[in-house]
Amino acid sequence: QQQVKQSPQSLIVQKGGISIINCAYENTAFDYFPWYQQFPGKGPALLIAIRPDVSEKKEGRFTISFNKSAKQFSLHIMDSQPGDSATYFCAASEPNFGNEKLTFGTGTRLTIIP
Amino acid sequence: ETGVTQSPTHLIKTRGQQVTLRCSSQSGHNTVSWYQQALGQGPQFIFQYYREEENGRGNFPPRFSGLQFPNYSSELNVNALELDDSALYLCASSLQVANSPLHFGNGTRLTVT
Numbered sequence: 001q002q003q004v005k006q007s008p009q010s011l012i013v014q015k016g017g018i019s020i021i022n023c024a025y026e027n028t029a030f031d032y033f034p035w036y037q038q039f040p041g042k043g044p045a046l047l048i049a050i051r052p053d054v055s056e057k058k059e060g061r062f063t064i065s066f067n068k069s070a071k072q073f074s075l076h077i078m079d080s081q082p083g084d085s086a087t088y089f090c091a092a093s094e095p096n097f098g099n100e101k102l103t104f105g106t107g108t109r110l111t112i113i114p
Numbered sequence: 115e116t117g118v119t120q121s122p123t124h125l126i127k128t129r130g131q132q133v134t135l136r137c138s139s140q141s142g143h144n145t146v147s148w149y150q151q152a153l154g155q156g157p158q159f160i161f162q163y164y165r166e167e168e169n170g171r172g173n174f175p176p177r178f179s180g181l182q183f184p185n186y187s188s189e190l191n192v193n194a195l196e197l198d199d200s201a202l203y204l205c206a207s208s209l210q211v212a213n214s215p216l217h218f219g220n221g222t223r224l225t226v227t
Binding site for chain 2: 102
């Protein structure tokens with residue numbers, strides 16, 4: 001059972017554009033929603049994270065939007081740059097495991113073209 | 115600050131064999147988690163170790179086992195390897211406190227033939 005569904009599978013955005021990746025979850029016990037960025041040959045690295053008591057969190061060019069009632073959250077990358085080309089994973093975890101037991105989405109391969 | 119290091123980086127094993135993967139956690143981190151990432155998929159939680167004991171396990175059979183040592187380093191052992199065990203195995207370290215982010219190593223690529 002896939003508890004976190006991520007879309008699209010791949011995304012091509014022009015340099016300077018906005019990249020948007022969406023995730024939906026089923027488990028209402030989830031209370032921590034991070035996004036990870038993974039480059040080829042590297043492990044995932046935490047990009048930004050949100051808890052459901054806020055609807056939006058912004059860090060530089062990266063913004064998470066969270067809709068608790070719809071059980072959806074999304075990552076927006078403003079002014080996308082070629083260096084942002086990577087695979088992005090949304091994830092979620094339950095409070096009883098703290099932040100360590102993450103359920104990941106299937107990933108979105110983002111390509112930024114000049 | 116030393117990051118998470120994993121060894122070996124690549125490994126080829128034959129079906130039925132056993133394998134041990136190693137992880138050194140980031141300096142100061144006391145919790146280690148292991149994830150399996152199949153090609154084109156997101157990482158899947160295998161288990162977590164804290165204070166040298168298993169502290170949570172995902173949907174993986176008992177032939178996946180682990181250890182954590184007093185210096186917080188860890189091993190992942192897989193017995194009776196199957197073809198489907200071919201994947202990138204990721205180790206992540208963190209602190210056992212709320213909001214502590216996971217710091218991943220670059221993984222061990224295991225191929226089972």
